[in-house]
Amino acid sequence: MFKIVFFLIFFLINGCAFHIPNANDVIKAETTFNRDVFKRGGKSLVIIEEENNVPSSIKLHGRFTFINQEGRRFIFDVQNIGIFMLDPGTYVLENFELYGRSGYLSAHINYEKRYKAYFAVAPEDVVYIGKIKTNTIFSKTDIADMQQQKKKVITITNISEDISSLPTAFLGAIQQQTDKGLEPRLMRWVDTLITGENKNE
């Protein structure tokens, strides 16, 4: 009996240790669009697009970490189109990275403080805050020594308004679910390399 209980506990401990749900899961459950919560709760609906042509064996997508005025962090994983139901307020970009995962392997380019951005939303706003597009402007492989190959990729990320490229059926669904049309309102997006604010890169 003791052995059975021991193995059961051992199994549970291991299961929990490696797979315990985390804060990101909670955020995802809360920010997924829900018509009832949106209509009753004074929420706002935010649409963001992401596109990149960065060469990678694992497909990369945009991962934005925003922090709101209450100090709560929201990680937005955006694969093509991201849809988020948020509390009204101001959201400041804390980090932007390109991230991909395939099984045990993951790849990412972390831009850390290179980009600054923010947006603000009011109750019942239904807004499109832009397409974040990362273009590769330089990519080459150098042989640093006989043992190691280094791949150098230089990119630039900017924002554009490309609401017309969104599927018509999707725009119709937005109207149907929120009783409002999608309003383009680009977030402020700054490349600190260009503005000279970033001396490290």
Place this chain on the structure above:
Amino acid sequence: MNKIFALLLLFVSACSHSYGNVQIANVIQVQKDISGNISTPEELIQRYGEPQQIFTKDGQQVYEYRYISVSGIPDEEYSTGAQHYDIRYIYVYFDNQILTRVENIARRGAFPPENVFEPFLKK
């Protein structure tokens, strides 16, 4: 034996993560309690603490409380862990500081929650 069972439950419950006000987890009971015993914002805050959000709707002040949790013992090798989600919202309406109505929303299901826009995103 009861101790062992309690220990097992403890481990199972450890496989969860939550945010918000756990006091409102039972939204039906809380809705009844607020409707029957609360009449002002001060009384509400005294009993349930500060709301997660206060906003204005149809000329009334709405106090929003929420409790969100995700849980589950995973059965997929690469799962992030979450298997189920549970969201609870309570909305308390005040007109000139007098309680007018209380609403609740409760949703639960398999994680991640259904994305109602997904079928429309295929270009």
